Structure formats: structure tokens, C-alpha cells
Amino acid sequence: MTGLRSTSSALRALRPAAFGADPAGERLARIRRSPHFKDGVFVNPGGAARTRPSGSAVDFAKVYFDKEARPRRSPTGTVPVHATTLADLARPPATGLRLTWMGHSSVLAEIDGQRVLFDPVWGERCSPFPFAGPRRLHPAPLPLAALGPVDVVVISHDHYDHLDMPTIKALAGTDTLFAVPLGVGAHLERWGVAESRLRELDWHEDTKAGPLTLTATPARHFCGRGLRNTQHTLWASWVVAGEEHRIYHSGDTGYFDGFQEIGAAHGPFDATMIQIGAYSEFWPDIHMTPEEGVRAHLDLQGGAPHGALLPIHWGTFNLAPHPWAEPGEWTSQAGAEAGQPVALPRPGEPFEPTGELPVDPWWRAVARPGVYPWRRPETADVVADDSRHGDLDLAGDR
Numbered sequence: 001m002t003g004l005r006s007t008s009s010a011l012r013a014l015r016p017a018a019f020g021a022d023p024a025g026e027r028l029a030r031i032r033r034s035p036h037f038k039d040g041v042f043v044n045p046g047g048a049a050r051t052r053p054s055g056s057a058v059d060f061a062k063v064y065f066d067k068e069a070r071p072r073r074s075p076t077g078t079v080p081v082h083a084t085t086l087a088d089l090a091r092p093p094a095t096g097l098r099l100t101w102m103g104h105s106s107v108l109a110e111i112d113g114q115r116v117l118f119d120p121v122w123g124e125r126c127s128p129f130p131f132a133g134p135r136r137l138h139p140a141p142l143p144l145a146a147l148g149p150v151d152v153v154v155i156s157h158d159h160y161d162h163l164d165m166p167t168i169k170a171l172a173g174t175d176t177l178f179a180v181p182l183g184v185g186a187h188l189e190r191w192g193v194a195e196s197r198l199r200e201l202d203w204h205e206d207t208k209a210g211p212l213t214l215t216a217t218p219a220r221h222f223c224g225r226g227l228r229n230t231q232h233t234l235w236a237s238w239v240v241a242g243e244e245h246r247i248y249h250s251g252d253t254g255y256f257d258g259f260q261e262i263g264a265a266h267g268p269f270d271a272t273m274i275q276i277g278a279y280s281e282f283w284p285d286i287h288m289t290p291e292e293g294v295r296a297h298l299d300l301q302g303g304a305p306h307g308a309l310l311p312i313h314w315g316t317f318n319l320a321p322h323p324w325a326e327p328g329e330w331t332s333q334a335g336a337e338a339g340q341p342v343a344l345p346r347p348g349e350p351f352e353p354t355g356e357l358p359v360d361p362w363w364r365a366v367a368r369p370g371v372y373p374w375r376r377p378e379t380a381d382v383v384a385d386d387s388r389h390g391d392l393d394l395a396g397d398r
Contacts, residue, residue, distance in 0.1 A: 018128035018165045019226045020158065020187030023233065027200070031182050031232060034202050042182075042234050044285075045218045045258045072323040075366035079138035079315070082349035086146050095354045097245045097270055102141055103347040104316035105162055107249065107273050112242030114151045114212050118249045118273065119162040120144070120171065126161035126317055128225065133160070134317040137324060141348025144170050152209040155180045156251025157235035158187055158223050161317055165191055179207060179214045183233030187225070203236060215239040217262045219253035221286050239266040248272040248300055252313065254285040255292040259299035268301045270308070271343075271353035277314025277327035287313075287320075290330035291376070294338055305340040308353035315363065316347070325363035330376050332361065 023031055031037055084100065093110050100108040104126075105119040122144045127133020144167060153176050156162050163184070171178075172192035177199060180188065185200040199207040201216035208214075216236040223233040238249045239262070248262070248269045263269075276293035288296060290311070297309045314327035328344055335342035345351055345358040 016128050017190065018160075020163075020165075021190040023183040023186045027183065027186060028232070030200075031234075034182060034234075036203055036234070042223070042232075044220045044222075044256075046220060046256045072368050073318045073321070074137060074324055075363070076368055077366045079366060080346050080362050081138050081141050082346040084141045084348035084350065086142075086148055088350055089148055093352050095352045096242075097247070097354060098350050098352050099247075099271060099273070099310055099343070100141075100350040101310060101312065101345050101347060103136070103138060104314075105156070105249075105251070105273075105275065105312045107310070107312065108147065108150075109240065109247055111240060111245050111247060112211060114210055114242065115149065116209075116212070116240055117147070117150045117153045117171075117176075118238070119156055119251070120153060120167045121161060121164040122167045122170075123164040126159075126164070126319075128160065134319055137316055137318065138347055150174065150176045152177045152179055152212070152214065154178075154214065154238050154240070154249065155184055155188075156219070156238065156249065157181060157221060158184050158225050158233050159252070160225065161319065162251065163187065163225075168193065177209050179209065179216075179238070181216055181234035181236040183223075186233075201236070202234065211243055213239075213241045215241070215266060217248075217266070218256075218258045219251050220256045220258075221252045221254070237262070239269075241266065245270045250274045250288075250293075250296065250312075252287060253296075255288050255296055257299075259296045260303075263300035263302055268306050271310060272297050272300055272307060273310045273312045275313040276311045276331045277322075278317075278319040279322065279327075280320045290327055291334050293331060294334040294340055294342075297340065298338065305338060308341050308343050308357055309335060310343045310345075310353075323368075325367060328363050329361070332359070333376055 036042055096112055098110040104121055106121050107118045109116040122140045125133040125135050153171055168188055168191050177197050178188055178193055179199045182200055182202050185198045189195060203216055203218045206213050206215040217239055219235050219237040221235040223235050237251050240247050246269045252275050274293040274297050275288055276290045279287045279289045301307060311328060311331045315325060318324060332342055332344060341357055343351055343357040346362050349358055351358050
């Protein structure tokens with residue numbers, strides 16, 4: 001038995017640091033006490049979700065590596081990144097709320113005098129290895145060190161495109177707090193974040209960060225960084241409420257009825273940051289399409305257009321078979337049909353959700369010839385089920 005323990009310890013020591021660490025001790029005990037942890041795994045709202053491509057691997061490979069479709073999954077030239085400066089971010093937002101999309105799901109939210117950084121990924125690849133894995137389609141808008149002080153970092157889940165070891169290590173040397181779902185704190189501690197600076201939450205739990213209240217809310221996704229997917233870390237969406245403003249970050253999620261419940265408990269919101277990219281018919285349960293993203297935003301707002309929708313999880317990493325900028329184009333169309341304001345900033349472009357929104361379709365300048373416009377399928381609709389929204393027709397005449 002001693003030999004087995006020694007071998008296990010040696011294998012853990014050889015494990016790449018980017019894989020993080022498994023929950024243990026009181027952290028694991030707390031996970032096992034969670035009402036959302038059953039039969040050794042965290043369970044999604046609405047039941048089990050498919051976390052691997054449905055259908056055969058051959059069918060998926062045919063779509064993913066199609067010679068004609070593959071070139072559409074990257075821009076033809078340089079993505080027009082906004083030249084964000086520290087001076088841009090040093091001026092307080094006139095309305096008390098400003099968002100700066102840094103690409104993918106990384107957003108700096110300046111809310112009621114506090115600075116909140118969601119899912120910061122400054123690494124070149126979303127991968128445990130520096131030489132392999134999806135590479136950025138555009139650089140980070142500004143160096144992490146030039147971002148200025150951050151009051152709290154919020155992590156939605158532990159996948160590599162949301163939890164980046166080099167970025168966390170850089171932030172570990174600052175005074176910021178880290179709000180994470182259950183179990184994710186094990187990764188951060190391995191990378192140098194002190195336990196005293198961790199706020200580790202189950203769904204529906206909240207914590208204070210200065211004048212802000214941060215609440216972990218449900219999402220429909222999964223977790224895992226190593227070769228085994230043990231489902232021992234939780235995934236979450238997040239509500240951040242200040243004295244004057246409220247915002248929501250979806251993390252990664254499939255569409256589910258829980259958006260209505262979150263909206264009823266915590267909304268309406270001045271802005272939502274909603275995942276609308278990396279969708280596919282091969283994994284419909286864990287990522288939303290643009291139409292579903294707009295529908296989720298409306299659910300969160302009580303069923304009617306309200307606040308600004310900032311699409312996230314698109315345009316930075318190539319993670320699905322669809323054209324790289326299709327999510328932005330389709331969300332713009334779906335939002336217009338629903339009468340819902342959609343902000344479409346260039347990466348790094350600050351804007352105030354209650355002011356004038358950036359709406360220029362910047363991605364078209366680097367689209368593949370013959371690809372744009374990517375028209376949404378005629379069957380796509382923001383409201384797919386009238387029973388979900390009563391008699392309200394948000395899609396309008398088509």
C-alpha cells in the first residue's frame with residue numbers, strides 16, 4: 001500500500017501544472033455536501049447534458065475538417081483590435097457602468113466604482129501546452145499589466161478558454177479577490193493564489209466584494225482540465241450587483257429554463273454578457289446558438305427587451321465548425337428582429353451599456369470573399385416556443 005501511495009504521489013508530481021489540482025480535504029467534503037453533486041458528479045439543471053460530440057467521430061471529422069468550410073473559420077486579415085490604453089480605463093464611466101470586451105469570454109466590467117474581470121485569458125493558446133491547441137485569432141487588446149488594479153476576478157468554470165494558468169499566475173501577485181465555483185479553487189491554489197483571497201461558491205450562494213454582491217447561478221455545461229473528466233468542479237453563470245447597477249455573465253451554457261428563474265430572482269440587468277459562439281449540432285446541450293443567446297437574454301429580463309446584450313465566446317478562438325464571425329453576424333440579426341439592443345464592440349473597445357452602443361459590423365472587413373453575408377437559416381427564430389413567453393412575439397414578421 002505504501003508503494004502505491006508513493007507511485008500516486010510521483011504521478012501527481014509529473015502532472016503538468018496547467019492541469020491544475022483535484023479538490024481534496026475540506027474542499028472535496030464541501031463538494032460532496034452540495035445538493036447539486038449526486039452519484040459522484042455535479043448534475044446539470046434539467047438533467048444530463050451531452051458533453052461529447054453526438055453522432056459518429058467520422059461524421060464530426062467530415063464537418064470539422066471539410067476543405068471548403070475550414071478556411072471560413074479564420075479571418076482573411078488582421079482583426080481590428082481597439083487600441084485600449086490605461087488612460088481609456090482610468091476615466092470613470094459617466095454612467096457608473098462600463099464594459100470592455102477583451103475577446104472570447106474575457107470582460108472587464110467597471111461597475112459602481114469597482115473593477116470586475118470575468119474569465120481572463122491572456123494566453124496565446126487555450127490549451128495545457130504552449131505548442132499545441134487553439135491559437136488566438138487576434139492579440140489581447142492590451143497587456144495584462146496595463147489593465148490596472150482589479151478588485152475581483154470571476155471565473156465561470158475550469159476549461160482552458162476560461163481559466164488560463166499564465167493569466168492567473170500573473171494576477172496571483174496582486175491584491176485581487178477571486179470568485180470561483182466549487183472546486184475550482186484547487187487549481188488557483190496550485191498556481192499561487194492564497195486561500196484567503198478565494199471565494200468559492202455553490203449555485204445560489206453569494207459573497208461580498210466591497211460594495212458588490214456576487215452570486216453564482218446555474219449554467220448547463222461541464223468541467224475538466226485533465227485526461228479524466230471527473231466532474232468534481234462546478235460550472236456557473238454569475239450575477240454581479242452593485243449599489244446602482246446589475247450585470248450577468250453566462251459563462252458557457254446550453255439554453256435552459258433556468259434563465260427565467262435567474263432573471264426573476266436577480267434581474268432585470270443593465271447588461272448581460274451571453275455566450276453565443278462555438279455552437280454545433282454535435283453538442284447542442286452545452287453551448288448556445290445566437291438565437292438561443294438572444295432568447296436567454298430576454299428570459300433574464302422578464303421576457304421583454306431591456307438592457308444591453310454583449311455577445312461573448314466568439315471571434316477569438318476557433319472552437320467549432322461554424323465560420324469564425326458567424327456568431328456576431330447572426331446575433332446582430334436576431335437582436336434586431338427582437339428589438340433587443342446588442343453591443344458589438346471591437347476587442348478592447350470600452351462602452352457604457354446605458355449609453356450609445358458600438359454596432360459597427362467590423363468583422364465584415366476581414367471576412368472571406370463569398371462568405372458574407374452569413375444569413376441565418378429561415379427556420380431560426382428568437383422565440384422557438386411560444387409557451388415560454390406567452391403571447392409575446394419578439395421575432396416579429398419575417
